[in-house]
Every structure is written in structure tokens, then in C-alpha cells.
Amino acid sequence: MFGYAFKLALRGFRRNTVLTALMVLAVALGIGVAMSMFTVLHNLDGNPLPQRGDEVLHPQIDPRPADLPGARRAPPDNLTYIDALNLYHLDQASRRALMSANWLPLRSTVAGSPLRMETTRATTHGFFPMFDVPFQYGAAWSAQDDTRRAQVVVISQKLNDRLFGGADSVGRELIIATKLFRIIGVIKSWNPQPHFWDLDDGAYGAAAQIYLPFFTWLELPQDYGYGPMDCWGDNPGAGNHNPKAAQCTWAQYWVQLNTPAQVRAYRDLLVRYSQQQHALGRFQRAPNVRLDDVMQWLNYKHVVPVIVRMQTWIAFGVFVICLLNAVGLLLAKFLRRGGEIGVRRALGARKRDVFAQCVIESALIGLLGGIVGLPLVWLGLWLIRQQPVSYAATVQVSPLLLVYALLLAAVATLLAGIWPAWRAARIAPALVVKSL
Amino acid sequence: MQPMLKTFRRHRLMPTLVVMQIALATAILCNALSLLQQRLAPLLVHDGVAANQVILISHIYNTTGKGWSGAQIQTGYAELRAIPGVIAVSAGSPLPMVSGWYDSDSIFSSNGKHKANAAIYVGSNLVNALGLKLVAGRNFSPSELVDATMQNEGGLNTDAPVILTHAIAQRLFPDTNPLGQQVRVGSKHPSYHTVVGVVGHLLRNDLNSANQPAVGNVLLVPGRFIDFPAIEYAVRADPNALPAVLKSIPVALRRAFPSNDATAHSRPRIATFEAARAAFFHGRRAAVWLLSSVTLVVLIVTLIGIMGLTGFWVQQRTRQIGVRRALGARRVDILRYFQTENLLLATAGIALGCAAAIGINVWLMAHYAVPRLPIVYLPIGAVALWLLGQLAVLGPALRAARVPPTTAMRAA
Numbered sequence: 001m002f003g004y005a006f007k008l009a010l011r012g013f014r015r016n017t018v019l020t021a022l023m024v025l026a027v028a029l030g031i032g033v034a035m036s037m038f039t040v041l042h043n044l045d046g047n048p049l050p051q052r053g054d055e056v057l058h059p060q061i062d063p064r065p066a067d068l069p070g071a072r073r074a075p076p077d078n079l080t081y082i083d084a085l086n087l088y089h090l091d092q093a094s095r096r097a098l099m100s101a102n103w104l105p106l107r108s109t110v111a112g113s114p115l116r117m118e119t120t121r122a123t124t125h126g127f128f129p130m131f132d133v134p135f136q137y138g139a140a141w142s143a144q145d146d147t148r149r150a151q152v153v154v155i156s157q158k159l160n161d162r163l164f165g166g167a168d169s170v171g172r173e174l175i176i177a178t179k180l181f182r183i184i185g186v187i188k189s190w191n192p193q194p195h196f197w198d199l200d201d202g203a204y205g206a207a208a209q210i211y212l213p214f215f216t217w218l219e220l221p222q223d224y225g226y227g228p229m230d231c232w233g234d235n236p237g238a239g240n241h242n243p244k245a246a247q248c249t250w251a252q253y254w255v256q257l258n259t260p261a262q263v264r265a266y267r268d269l270l271v272r273y274s275q276q277q278h279a280l281g282r283f284q285r286a287p288n289v290r291l292d293d294v295m296q297w298l299n300y301k302h303v304v305p306v307i308v309r310m311q312t313w314i315a316f317g318v319f320v321i322c323l324l325n326a327v328g329l330l331l332a333k334f335l336r337r338g339g340e341i342g343v344r345r346a347l348g349a350r351k352r353d354v355f356a357q358c359v360i361e362s363a364l365i366g367l368l369g370g371i372v373g374l375p376l377v378w379l380g381l382w383l384i385r386q387q388p389v390s391y392a393a394t395v396q397v398s399p400l401l402l403v404y405a406l407l408l409a410a411v412a413t414l415l416a417g418i419w420p421a422w423r424a425a426r427i428a429p430a431l432v433v434k435s436l
Numbered sequence: 437m438q439p440m441l442k443t444f445r446r447h448r449l450m451p452t453l454v455v456m457q458i459a460l461a462t463a464i465l466c467n468a469l470s471l472l473q474q475r476l477a478p479l480l481v482h483d484g485v486a487a488n489q490v491i492l493i494s495h496i497y498n499t500t501g502k503g504w505s506g507a508q509i510q511t512g513y514a515e516l517r518a519i520p521g522v523i524a525v526s527a528g529s530p531l532p533m534v535s536g537w538y539d540s541d542s543i544f545s546s547n548g549k550h551k552a553n554a555a556i557y558v559g560s561n562l563v564n565a566l567g568l569k570l571v572a573g574r575n576f577s578p579s580e581l582v583d584a585t586m587q588n589e590g591g592l593n594t595d596a597p598v599i600l601t602h603a604i605a606q607r608l609f610p611d612t613n614p615l616g617q618q619v620r621v622g623s624k625h626p627s628y629h630t631v632v633g634v635v636g637h638l639l640r641n642d643l644n645s646a647n648q649p650a651v652g653n654v655l656l657v658p659g660r661f662i663d664f665p666a667i668e669y670a671v672r673a674d675p676n677a678l679p680a681v682l683k684s685i686p687v688a689l690r691r692a693f694p695s696n697d698a699t700a701h702s703r704p705r706i707a708t709f710e711a712a713r714a715a716f717f718h719g720r721r722a723a724v725w726l727l728s729s730v731t732l733v734v735l736i737v738t739l740i741g742i743m744g745l746t747g748f749w750v751q752q753r754t755r756q757i758g759v760r761r762a763l764g765a766r767r768v769d770i771l772r773y774f775q776t777e778n779l780l781l782a783t784a785g786i787a788l789g790c791a792a793a794i795g796i797n798v799w800l801m802a803h804y805a806v807p808r809l810p811i812v813y814l815p816i817g818a819v820a821l822w823l824l825g826q827l828a829v830l831g832p833a834l835r836a837a838r839v840p841p842t843t844a845m846r847a848a
Contacts, residue, residue, distance in 0.1 A: 022740045029733045117497065307723075310471055310800065311730075317464040318734055321457060325741035328453040332748030383729070386722035 009361040023329050027369025030322025032376025035405045037315030044304045048192035053294035062288035075288050076249045084251035095130050095256040099123035100227035104177045121208035122217035130256050138170035138185035152184040154211040160186045177220045194303045198252050200228035203303040267291050326416040334424035342432025355425040362417020370409030450749040455785040461738040462789025466817040472727040475720050478651045484637030486567025490709040493669040494534040503663035512692035519684045521677025528559030531668045533712040538642035545608040546618035552607040554653035555640030558590045565670040573615045573633030576658035584659030591659035599633040603652035742828035750832040758843030767837040774833035782825035786818045
């Protein structure tokens, strides 16, 4: 039965080569455009911390003055130094991380070695377990290292490869911002996208090369900015040399809360803290807090670039056009063969034989279209990777993706073929045979 | 007209499919074209810099945390200026195409009537070093140079004169001569700056969808840098000497900025303006390719669809065509008939599609802060699809016109 339908389908293709070729081309183009764009969106829209994205939360409070022209209602993304410190000490039970980022000059202890600027993340010990950072050598620093401002550093695998040829460098020393630091751990390649914990410098891109204890970092002799400083009032540069300035927000804070009850309690804590600061005269606004988990935070910050959303919508539209096209062309193809179908029906083929025959033919066209479309998917993704936009680097072609593309092509065309096939099966044999 | 509408009522299927395809294609085409234009526009704008003469040096960061002193920056200038073949040198920050940071703000005309967003380039001799063409007024005189420090926001908190590009001069002073007028930068800086000159073109270095219509809005400030942690230079040289100058620059920089612990710096990047421009626009070019291929795919697929459907529909009506021919219709009448029919269907589809395009855009604007779809894309999309429809119907219609009148009699 299936073999016969297959043979008939091939015969049908041969009879109307041009129409068949056009359909295959249309499906191929549709798959090429749609799959490449969907891949981008899928890569960008994913959860960067799937294991516990809903347990890791980003608290925000509002320390801004009551009258701030042009201010949005939402609280600032980052915390001031005072609030960061207060929140960090307020909830000692939870796993939490205080952090910021900048660039620091680094050189090895070998005399005459070159000095290079490295991307730095300053954070507290909770960062590594909370975000599941994998270690190649050594381990993260401890809570004691944080409090006694230890001069220890965790470096990336890339930096370790460059400085030490990939050898276990734990215990070796580096000069960072003129101070001597001991390497305590080397991170395996780890770079979740988007790097949700700090979106101030864009959401996609390379991970930091060195990780320093937050409070050690704060006391380093440095003039490289303490992360993206946002100050209100008439001195926008107030925080450049004084990260402790009361009117500047720049520190990111994340906290891990394992149950919904804990989340509720923490939200209350933030409100209470705001009220208390209000009573003390530090805060001028009514409590204005946010507590987002990873995905909520990414949505709130609109991290998926608008252009990608637009492109995806366009790709979706192109795909729908292709399907509509397939419906129309399949209909034309089947009804044009009304005579043949009539004869088959007259010779005893059942409606469902004709239906199956048409559906198989549709799926076959889809499969062919998919095969022709695969290079187009590859081409589309290659074009996307040519954009030096930070997200483009994350776009990869996986074999699974190609399988999906094939499946999508076949299934979509099969679905598109159902209605035309049903119309074809309804052809009344008597009428058709009479008109032959 | 009448028989056509009757046909549509009798056979709803084929016309509906054609109309839907055209509607979708219009909606997508309008949106894709507007995105395409957004990406493409800055590539087409004249950058105003003298061709094949300019070298940009960037990323001379002082990595000790202190700024480069005024003397060091001046030494860098002198070393570069002394290279044989060099015509002009300017320290600058930021510079077009190479700077990773932006300085842009709202610029207000002194009467407060007009406002425009512009990028601000500060430099000691940018007009000469970039080879900009003055279209009105004059270049800064050496006595007008102000000290540009981190504290006075790169000279913006002084009463330094400014030079505008033609683009922003027209925005701020649409009906007066900009020369001698005053502008104010942003709402934070109290000082006024007198416009002494206007240059033809110059591109800003912060291109995004918000300042898309203002890619040529630039304000030049005459500044002599003091204690700046990051410095850049523009060097203009004789085109013939350019390769030799490129080779000499690293040596000159090493002399001016010796690297030791007291004055450590990152590796400077040196590139001709053309190379820097190509790198700067690389992503845009890729996006343009991507969007144009999408547009092309939409057009091809729609063409295929309409062609296939119309072909079938014509075939279905072979007998009617035969009857009409037998009753005296000429070939050209049949041809016109199908062309008009397609025009009607296309018009219906385009109307639906334009509505959909606007609807989608409004929805996207509400959800994703997408810019408004410029209305001009609707007629462009419409014309494109009218033409496409006519192109698609031509083959089937010609085939229909060739149907001999005898067909009507032969088929029972």
C-alpha cells in the first residue's frame, strides 16, 4: 500500500516537474529562513541557570530622592554601597553574592612580564556555589577570606592557559593592581548566556577573566570605575573615586531562596528594610521593591534584542507564507489530477486510499524541501554569526537542529497537505470519468 | 468587472488563497523593509572624512589608573606630527569608527526653540586631521583650545566655541545662519558655546535605532587633553606616504608612551580610516544581507505561490475561456481579464496586508519597544506586490489567451 502510494507520488512528481520543483524550493526557502531565526531566538531566550533559575533572585530597593526629574518608577537595577552592605549582612542564612565588575591591570610575578588589562568580577564567596561555577583546579574562597579581605584570586581557564600553559596554577601568584594575589582556583570554561547576574554592560559576551573577593577589591588602589556607576544629583561623577558615595548605585546583589515561603519572607524583609531606612531619613520614597527570579529579571530587562524579536516574527511570517503556498499549490496539484483520481476511484480505490496517497505525496515534497533547505539553514546561521553583535557568537549549528529542520519541513507540509488531500478524496468519480 | 466578482463568489477558494498570500507578504515585506532600511541607512551616509589619507590610533589606555598627563599627550602629538608625510595630527576622544565609548547629549539652540541629539567629539585639531570640509565659517584658532579634563567633562564645562556638522546645524538653526549662534549641551552644562564653523559631513560613533535619523549629528569641541586615561589620535598623511606612516606609528608611540610600571598601557590599535570603517560596519552589512535575503525569499515564495494558483485556476476555466473566445473575445481581452482579476485580488490582499502590518507594528511597539513603522513602507510594499502579482499572472494569462475558441466545443 505505502510502496504503491510512494510510486504514484514519484510518478506525479515526474508528470509535473516544474510545479513540484517550485514547491520544494518554496518549502526549502521557508525552512531556511524560519529555522535560522528560531535558532537565534532559542539560543537567546533560554534559561541560563536551568537547575535553579527560579530560586536565585535579584532584590531591588529604591533609595532615590523623592523628586528626581525624568526618573522611571521602577527601582534602580543596582544597589548603593550602603544598601549592598546592609542587605548582605541582613540575611546571613541564605546563599548570596554581592558583586560588581571592572578592568584591572594584571601581570605575572616574572620580572619584565607584560601588563594586561583583564575583565574582573569582584564578588563574595556565595557566587560560585549559587551559580554552579565548575572548577578545573582548586576551589572558591571561603566566607573567612571575604571577611578578612584575603588577597586570593580565582582565574578563568583561558587566563590559566595563557599564563601557565594550562597547568595547575593553584598557589601561584599574580600582581593585580600592584598587589600580590594568590591563585586559589581555576574555573573550567563557564559562560552562561545571557550573563544575567550583571546586564549593565550588555547581556551577552565573554565571562570575566579574574574573580576577586569583593571587599578586597573595594580596597585596591584603583581608578577604573567600580562598575557602571549611576549617580543622581548634580554631580554625575561623584562615584568615580568614591564607591561609597551615598547617591550612587553600582553593586549587583543576588540571593538564593529555596521555597516560595522564603521568597515571600524575603520580599517582606525588603519592604521592612525600606520602611526602616525611610524612618531613619535615608530613603525618601515609599517602599518600592522588586524581587525577580532569573527569567523574570531577563524579561524585565528586555535582554533579547528587539531586532531579534522582529527578525523572528518576520521569519515566522515567512514560514506561514510558505505553508499557505504549499496548501495552495498542493490543492492545485491534486485537483489538476482529478481525472486520474476519478479513474482510480472508479476502479475501486477507496476515498482513504486517495487521501493517503495525497498526504504521502505532500510529506515527500516537504522532506525534499527540508533536504534542500538544510544548506540554507546553515547559510542563514553563518550570516547571523557574521554580525559582531555580542549575541551572534552564541549561535551554533547542532546536528539536532538539522534533524528538527527536516522534521519540521516534512510535518508542516504534511499538515498543509491534509486539506487539499481531503478535497481530492471527495472528487466524485462518476462526474470526472464522464468528462474525460 | 461584474463577471469577475461573480467568479469570485462562485469559486471562493483560489481567490481567498491568493489574497491571503498577498496580505501576508505585504505585512512581512513592510516590516522587513523598514528593518532593512534602519540597518542600511548609516552605510550609505557620506562619512565626511578625507579618503585614503586618515589613520586612527585608539586604545592607548593608561593602565596604572592615572591619566596621561597633558605633556605626554602633547609628546605623542609631536612624535606623530614629526613622521615624514604626515600632514596633520589631532588627539581626540572619542573618534568616529574606533571608539568603544560614546559621548552624546541633547544640543539646544540658545533661543531654546530647537533641540537635537548629537555625538560630541573633542580634539585639538580634528578638522584638519580628519580632512573634514568646512562648508561655512572657519576652523578653531589655536587660541580657542581649552583644557579638556575629566573634571570639566572634556571641555564641555567651558565656553569653548564649537563646530557643527551641516546635519545638526540645519536642525538647530533651520531658518537662521548658524554662524555666531550659541548652543548649550545637555541640561547639566550651564555654559553656552558659539558656533564658529560648519563641516559638511561626519558620522557619529554611537549608531542605534534611537538616533537613526541623526547619524550625521556631530558637535566638535576644541580640547587639549590633560590627565585623560584613554587617548586617541587621528593622523592625516599624504596618500602616497600612508603605508610608510602606518609602519612608523608604533615606533613613535613607543617613544611617546614608554611602557614601564609608571606608565603602563594597553596595546594601541592602529588602522586606516577605511579599515576601521569596514570593521565598524561589518555587523550592519551582515544584517543587511540577512534581511535582504529574507525579503527576497518572501518575494520568490509569493511569486511561486501566485503563479501556481493562478495557473491552476486558469486551467480550471479553460472551457469558459473557450466560450468567451468563441463569442468574439479577442486574445488581448482574455489577457486583460486575467490581469485585471489579479490586480483586484492583489489590491484586496494589499489592503489587508497594510492593516496587518500596522497591527503587528502597534502590538510590537506595545510589547517590545519597537520603533514605529514609517508609513512610507506601506506604498512601497503595495507597489512591489502589485508588480509581483502582475509578473506572476503574466504566464498563466498568456497561456489562457492562447486557448483556441474550439475548446469550448470540443469538451462536452
